[in-house]
Amino acid sequence: MSKNLELKKVAVEEIKERFTKAKSAVLVDYRGLTVDEATELRSKFRNAGVEYKVYKNNLVKLAIQGTEFEPLSQDLTGPNAIAFGIEDAVIPAKIVKDFAKDHKALELKAGIVEGSYCNLEDIIKIADLPSREALIGRFLGSVKAPVSNFAYFLSNLIKEQESNA
Structure with missing residues (x-):
């Protein structure tokens, strides 16, 4: 060869x-x-x-x-x-x-x-x-948003109930 x-x-x-x-x-x-x-x-x-x-x-x-x-x-x-x-x-x-x-x-x-x-x-x-990191950030932000909103709602509900009591 x-x-x-x-x-x-x-x-x-x-x-x-x-x-x-x-x-x-x-x-x-x-x-x-x-x-x-x-x-x-x-x-x-x-x-x-x-x-x-x-x-x-x-x-x-x-x-x-x-x-x-x-x-x-x-x-x-x-x-x-x-x-x-x-x-x-x-x-x-x-x-x-x-x-x-x-x-x-x-x-x-x-x-x-x-x-x-x-x-x-x-x-x-x-x-x-977008870069991989940016896409992961967007995903985590979209996952976190409903949980944060729910926690905020519960917090306000508890404060409201305490002020009424």
């Missing part, structure tokens, strides 16, 4: 491992970014716990064959980079969308989030969702 083929097999295994660990993968076209802009983007990803890699399209296609990420194969044309959401599925889309506002050269293409294929429009909608 040739050394080149062996290296490609190792690369495919590395890519498979990345996809296996990921809750999401967002595909971007990075053409036109300057070195400084690309470095800034990588820094944002690193600070958020997102892995950002550039791989050859053919190797990625081989790695995702038969996985939930296989639908991305149709979008693997031209130079691409992949942002892997390991801890949070939504963070890669948020970072790319925010970064693309100021850097028009960066383009979102598609992604897989929690096992579902998302085209460009879907990824943008996901990026606009």
